[in-house]
Amino acid sequence: MTATDAHTDRTPGRRRPLPPLPTQAERVAELLRESLIDGAYPPRQRLSEERLCEELGVSRNTLREAFRLLVRERLLVHQMHRGVFVAHPTSEDVRDLFRTRRVLELPALRGAVRPGEEAVRAVGSAVDEGEAARDRERWKEMGTANMRFHQALAGLAGSARVNEFMSQVLAETRLVFHVMDAPREFHAPYLDWNRRIHTLLAAGDVTGAADELAAYLDTSEHQLVTAFTARERDA
Amino acid sequence: MTATDAHTDRTPGRRRPLPPLPTQAERVAELLRESLIDGAYPPRQRLSEERLCEELGVSRNTLREAFRLLVRERLLVHQMHRGVFVAHPTSEDVRDLFRTRRVLELPALRGAVRPGEEAVRAVGSAVDEGEAARDRERWKEMGTANMRFHQALAGLAGSARVNEFMSQVLAETRLVFHVMDAPREFHAPYLDWNRRIHTLLAAGDVTGAADELAAYLDTSEHQLVTAFTARERDA
DNA sequence: ATTGAAGTATTGTTCAACAATCCAACGACG
DNA sequence: CGTCGTTGGATTGTTGAACAATACTTCAAT
Structure with missing residues (x-):
């Protein structure tokens, strides 16, 4: 292993004792997180539940679980009865x-x-x-x-x-x-x-x-x- | 205000611009969090979805949203198809x-x-x-x-x-x-x-x-x- | 004692429904 | 002209039931 290829945290040689299979909501959260830090969605944009759960092929409940996580991480903001929006830092x-x-x-x-x-x-x-x-x-x-x-x-x-x-x-x-x-x-x-x-x-x-x-x-x-x-x- | 009564973070004089009404899942998470740090549940104990959502008067979906949050906070641990358990720190x-x-x-x-x-x-x-x-x-x-x-x-x-x-x-x-x-x-x-x-x-x-x-x-x-x-x- | 094969219980996920609320359109009124 | 209710549609908040997938239990056979 050279000094320049440490761009992965995984140690491919040894498997972890329990490869924790991610639940659906966590996978969705991960995907949305990547999209967000890649700038795929403009700030302040609302993320429609109906459209996104259709797009991602998951149910509304699952999508909402992912939303809740990303809100806690401050990547999304939540407004009651209005939905979730891409965060717009001040x-x-x-x-x-x-x-x-x-x-x-x-x-x-x-x-x-x-x-x-x-x-x-x-x-x-x-x-x-x-x-x-x-x-x-x-x-x-x-x-x-x-x-x-x-x-x-x-x-x-x-x-x-x-x-x-x-x-x-x-x-x-x-x-x-x-x-x-x-x-x-x-x-x-x-x-x-x-x-x-x-x-x-x-x-x-x-x-x-x-x-x-x-x-x-x-x-x-x-x-x-x-x-x-x-x-x-x-x- | 004396020096000894600052045991509350709230400033009761002025209301926040938008008192963010917590969603049901967040309220459940808050309640469970309090119970957990109070030691209401012994470590390693499994929290049954069926029993808890009955006890708290919320649906399974709502309870699971709360679970996901507390897992992220490391207060609960999640094992696929086995449920959530009170964390048992090492x-x-x-x-x-x-x-x-x-x-x-x-x-x-x-x-x-x-x-x-x-x-x-x-x-x-x-x-x-x-x-x-x-x-x-x-x-x-x-x-x-x-x-x-x-x-x-x-x-x-x-x-x-x-x-x-x-x-x-x-x-x-x-x-x-x-x-x-x-x-x-x-x-x-x-x-x-x-x-x-x-x-x-x-x-x-x-x-x-x-x-x-x-x-x-x-x-x-x-x-x-x-x-x-x-x-x-x-x- | 160990192994393997049902059967049961619990979780993972979806779906459909309804209530609550926001928003936009519209019209009344000063 | 602009402001203020009202109304109707759209979206979210939450629930309950259903089914699939998996883990645990039981029990019989070796």
Whole structure:
């Protein structure tokens, strides 16, 4: 296994004791989640139960179970007797997302005591992926790799629950990026920063890496909030 | 409003713009969640759909929506074609919960720049509550107050998402405590620690407070993991 | 004691129905 | 002209029953 092919969390060699067959609702939720973070549905759009359950080939009840999960994840919003809508994050949401990411990413980075660990290599491969995507001008993949980079940073905490929470936070963050569709402008400038953070981390300078990451988050938040408040003035 | 009556998050003076009427499934989930963190159901117990939906006066479909939510929160576990069971945390879960709590609580405390804030007073009233409950020998309330103390610590981060995540983590932690039913032994020794942390925090010594909290978490985790591994040897 | 084959009980999912509510169209009225 | 009820249609909220799929139990045979 080389350092660059860690783009899958599965360990194909050994099966888990109980391959938990997902129920129908969970599969639907997974599919909708992917569609949402891919930007398949525009923000604020209502998702009709009738149409979607027809489209997905499941019953209304099953679809509603999936809806409930995605609402809890803040990817959808629910209004009584009106239905579910694609979430439309505000600038306050952006601020809260970055507050959360500071909590999740910075201490994980500072606590990364052993630079040679598997988790650190995951950070490195995400950086590699991002640069490769940039060189090939695959902007969407570049955004994905950037998200994986930050997921890997949170992964340094070594906690399943933190990882899961971080996944949700990043999914919501992708929704934010889709509100203003320009992955190139919002991701490309940060790839060099990612590289620098990983270099410091791999060298064992977690404090320096954390300082870089803090500056990164400040800059990124400022850029996004600025763009958002401008957009909110219009709408 | 005195410092000791902040045991409610509601601000009864002003109504929220839209009091979001909870749907039936969410109400059922809320009720079951309360029952679970109160220890109404023993761990590993299966929750029969037929019996519960009869008991709660809702349909199976509605109950299943609530189940799905609580499974996502790790309070219930789901096994295909076998039903849902009350979660039975392992010692590894305990370790992960404490890893998570370190991530959530320590940076929030270190980042508490303004000691006079509302959020800091919330920490103080949780401490007061805990001591009052101890003096009255209300052990269950004492555990509740202790949880509220840590919730308030995480609240110092000022993030709605972090607060929500912390709520889940603490709910799961209460499940852990219920596995070994002895709130007095597990909570009482830490009340003095809580007081000390708040005193340091209110004095603006966030570093000192964080050091105390770190020691607190180490001790508490060690105590719980020890008790758990002993229990796991039997079962 | 172990194995294998019914039979039973419970969950997984769908469907159809009804009540509750929102929304758009329409008309009355100042 | 614009505002305010009313009305009718459309969509969601929730239920109950039905059937399929699977796990558990029982029991007989080896």
